Amino acid sequence: MKKIRIGTVGLGRLGRRHAENIAFRLPSAELTAVCSIIPAEVDAVQQEWGIPYGYNDFAEMLKNQDLDAISICSSSTEHCRQIAQALEAGFHVFSEKPLGIGMEEVLSARQIVEKYPGQIFQLGFMRRFDPSYVYAKRKIEAGYIGKPVLIRCYGIDPVSAIDGAIAFAAKSGGLFLDMAIHDFDLSRWLLAAEAKSVYAVGACFEYKEFAKYGDVDNGAAMLQFQNGAMGLFYAGRMCAHGYHVETEVIGTRGSLRIGTVPYKNLxxxxxxxxxxxxxxGGFLERFETAYLNEMEHFVNCILTDKKPGVGVIDGVQSTAMAYAATESFHTGKVVYLD
Known part of the structure; x- marks a missing residue:
């Protein structure tokens, strides 16, 4: 059986999880190379898992002709540049969200991806691969709740992770881009509609450290979609009981909810x-299956030469929503999207 040989860059919490899935849980994939600017991370993974190639320089890894694909799990600030480099080097590319942290570079990434239609590109919106969200999408499409008219999304990180959030704040792009972007993407997917306008508010209620980055510890946004549907979004960093991701879709003949209580188990x-x-207690636990499913989807798309279910346009549109929300927060005005 043919195996897709993958090199991954970034070995933080999520990068290491993707690396583990590739190395040990996907029969059609092989973790052939790892890359990190932290030498100790590369050394540890190579020694513990027996990975043939290790790099501290991304450009050097791209010279490796034993690779078929690249998985990008580096800092958000590096995504656009590394996507372009990997595609230009001839590789298939999986990239974690966001597509980039500026609209100019996001649109540039779109041009680069569209320049290489023969190569697979997939963006890491893993919630689309979570079994519960997949089930909800099917129910909506089958008409169980009638026509969707409102979506309500909560995404609240555990307060136990606040120190890491503060340390990452300078590179995150802000609350709406770093956190709410998952919910913005879900809303487009579940409602099958694009955003029309957004009004957002927020503040540093407890952790003033975010203010120097123009960021907040809690924020909310109200959106209207082009088909008239409404959206209510809340993102926060102070959940006392764990990691709380909740979604509700209300239709003309019913409603559905996903994750109303973030149970660890039954x-x-x-x-x-x-x-x-x-x-x-965290996103790796809640979306463990989704992370595996999305990487399996990426590998299968390469093997079958099929277009992934999550692509560059999804990254552009969700980023535009996040930036509009950020602009609205800073200006106090309704922002209209093209």
Whole structure:
């Protein structure tokens, strides 16, 4: 059986998870090379997993003719540049979101991707590959809730991860680009509609450190879509009970919800503290299956020469929504999207 040989750049929390999936959970893929600007990360993965090639320079990895594809899990600021370099070098490319942190470079990335139609490009909006969201999409398409008229999305990171969020704030692009972009993409996908206008607000209620980056610890946005549907979005960094991602779609004949309570599993605990259910503690736990499914989708698209379900246009449109929300937050005005 043919295996797709993949080189990955970025070995942080998410980069390492993707690397593990490629190396150990995808029979049709092989982790052939790893790259990080932190030598210790490369050395550890090579020694522990027996990976043949290790690099601290992305350009050097792209010279490796034993590779078929590149997985980009580096800092958001590097995505556009590395996407262009990998495609120009002849590789298929998977890139984590966001497509970029500026609209100019995002549009440039679109041009680059469209310049190489013979190569597979997939963007990492993993929630589209989560079984519950896939099920909800099918129910909406089958008409179970009638015509969708409103989507409500909550995305709240655990407060236990606040130090990491503050450290990353300078490179994140802000709350709406770094966090709410997943919900913006979901809204386009579940409603099958593009955004028309957005009004956003936010503030540093507890962690003033974000303010020096023009960012907030909590923000909300109201959107109207071109088909008239409405969207309510909340993103925050102070969830006390774990990692809370919740989505509700209301239609003309019903509604559905995904993740109303972020249960860790189906176990209910009862003791002197009462009756409780533990909650998931982070995105790697909540979307473990989705991360595996999206990389499997990428590999299968290469093997079958099919267009991925999530592409560069999805990155452009969701980024435009995030930037419009950020602009609205800063100006206090409604922003209209083209």
């Amino acid at each position: 176990v209910t605990l009862a003791n002197e503290n009462g009756v409780t259910n533990e909650c998931v």
